[in-house]
Amino acid sequence: MEECTPTLNTGLRGVTVASTKISDVKGAEGKLIYRGFLVKDLAENATYEEVAHLLLYEHLPGEDELTAFKAMLAEARAIPANVLQIMKNCPADSHPMDILQGVTSLLASYDPDLAERERGASLRKAIRLIAKFPTIMAAWDRIRNGREPVAPRTDISHAANFLYMLNGEPPDDELAHFFDVGLVLHAEHSFNASTFSARQVASTRAHIYSAVTAALGSLSGELHGGANVRVMEMLQQIGSVDKIEAYVQQELKAGRLIFGLGHAVYQTDDPRAHILAPMSKKMGERIGEPQWYEISRVLEKTGKAVFKEKKGIDIYVNVDFYSASLYYAMGIPIDLFTPLFALSRVAGWTAHVIEEQYADAAPKQALYRPASDYVGDYCGPDVCVFVPMDDR
Numbered sequence: 201m202e203e204c205t206p207t208l209n210t211g212l213r214g215v216t217v218a219s220t221k222i223s224d225v226k227g228a229e230g231k232l233i234y235r236g237f238l239v240k241d242l243a244e245n246a247t248y249e250e251v252a253h254l255l256l257y258e259h260l261p262g263e264d265e266l267t268a269f270k271a272m273l274a275e276a277r278a279i280p281a282n283v284l285q286i287m288k289n290c291p292a293d294s295h296p297m298d299i300l301q302g303v304t305s306l307l308a309s310y311d312p313d314l315a316e317r318e319r320g321a322s323l324r325k326a327i328r329l330i331a332k333f334p335t336i337m338a339a340w341d342r343i344r345n346g347r348e349p350v351a352p353r354t355d356i357s358h359a360a361n362f363l364y365m366l367n368g369e370p371p372d373d374e375l376a377h378f379f380d381v382g383l384v385l386h387a388e389h390s391f392n393a394s395t396f397s398a399r400q401v402a403s404t405r406a407h408i409y410s411a412v413t414a415a416l417g418s419l420s421g422e423l424h425g426g427a428n429v430r431v432m433e434m435l436q437q438i439g440s441v442d443k444i445e446a447y448v449q450q451e452l453k454a455g456r457l458i459f460g461l462g463h464a465v466y467q468t469d470d471p472r473a474h475i476l477a478p479m480s481k482k483m484g485e486r487i488g489e490p491q492w493y494e495i496s497r498v499l500e501k502t503g504k505a506v507f508k509e510k511k512g513i514d515i516y517v518n519v520d521f522y523s524a525s526l527y528y529a530m531g532i533p534i535d536l537f538t539p540l541f542a543l544s545r546v547a548g549w550t551a552h553v554i555e556e557q558y559a560d561a562a563p564k565q566a567l568y569r570p571a572s573d574y575v576g577d578y579c580g581p582d583v584c585v586f587v588p589m590d591d592r
């Protein structure tokens with residue numbers, strides 16, 4: 201029999217591990233598609249609630265469906281008083297992503313459907329998670345600053361309610377709309393690192409809270425959702441347009457990353473960046489700080505040119521490049537940028553967990569269990585001989 205030679209695919213690039221009906225990323229064309237719809241069309245025409253419904257229920261809601269879905273989300277916004285109390289006992293300098301991850305884990309204990317495995321129960325759990333994420337984050341930001349959390353409202357949109365709970369007053373229509381568009385753009389992105397983490401955990405038949413907790417850990421890293429924080433820090437470090445060229449030269453020479461550039465799948469600009477950029481410009485002008493957008497715009501141009509000159513390859517902007525300056529101009533604390541990504545992406549994660557659990561896709565999903573290439577010792581041709589403690 202012929203021996204099977206394992207192939208090493210570092211980072212699983214290009215390896216298809218499952219089928220999905222949720223989204224598609226056409227890297228060469230720069231297209232992101234949620235259940236058949238271009239994200240650009242959804243950003244221009246749909247609210248986050250409609251998009252979350254699309255991801256979870258596989259179709260855009262009709263009017264009555266949307267009303268019912270919004271009511272379910274609004275009703276599930278509050279978090280248990282015990283959980284708020286635990287948050288109040290956490291060190292004030294805890295990272296918001298760690299709080300979000302810890303509280304998500306805790307919330308499993310409060311979910312009446314936790315042990316229910318039928319699809320309806322999974323959808324209810326998904327809705328609770330989507331509804332509660334903004335409440336957790338807004339409450340944490342207030343708690344760590346010594347203020348009382350603001351209870352969620354049930355009569356305003358998902359986006360407006362988050363900003364209301366964060367700031368204690370409802371946003372105006374433009375701010376709520378821009379924030380909502382940001383949520384739509386971040387809601388789903390196929391098998392990125394955090395979604396794959398969620399699906400991998402779900403494939404063991406662990407519950408949805410465990411899967412989402414794993415996804416949060418994955419998202420927190422600076423090569424993934426943490427990049428938007430690094431972009432803002434970079435913009436602040438650069439400080440003005442005249443320092444961009446020197447900064448890019450110096451960072452690339454030192455072998456460091458320019459955050460917000462590059463992507464594992466897109467071979468052109470990330471389509472979301474083109475929607476975020478004009479909002480960043482508008483918000484910057486609105487608060488009288490146009491420099492963050494301006495530095496980003498020139499950095500994009502310079503970064504691409506210097507990268508091409510130094511590496512001989514093209515590089516493109518990703519979603520984090522303009523979301524950083526947009527969120528900053530919205531007055532969002534920088535360390536909440538990655539949690540904001542999670543507030544939105546939880547819709548995609550939960551849709552994927554449900555698909556993983558109830559896949560009607562072919563081939564049928566299975567427990568993920570990749571192989572690895574052992575390059576450690578055998579102490580010789582066979583295996584190491586165990587040495588008792590006294591003889592080591």
Ligand SMILES: CC(C)(COP(=O)(O)OP(=O)(O)OC[C@H]1O[C@@H](n2cnc3c(N)ncnc32)[C@H](O)[C@@H]1OP(=O)(O)O)[C@@H](O)C(=O)NCCC(=O)NCCS
Nearest residue numbers: 422423424427456457458459460461462463464518519520
């Ligand atoms: C996202 C990312 C991890 C994709 O990595 P990848 O799939 O390995 O990218 P590529 O294979 O196209 O990289 C080709 C080369 O460009 C380099 N490169 C890629 N993105 C870079 C960046 N933003 N700054 C500097 N160099 C970069 C890689 O290190 C690699 O160099 P090498 O050939 O000397 O090893 C990478 O682009 C990155 O780290 N970007 C910055 C972080 C970021 O913005 N993340 C958010 C992603 S949505």
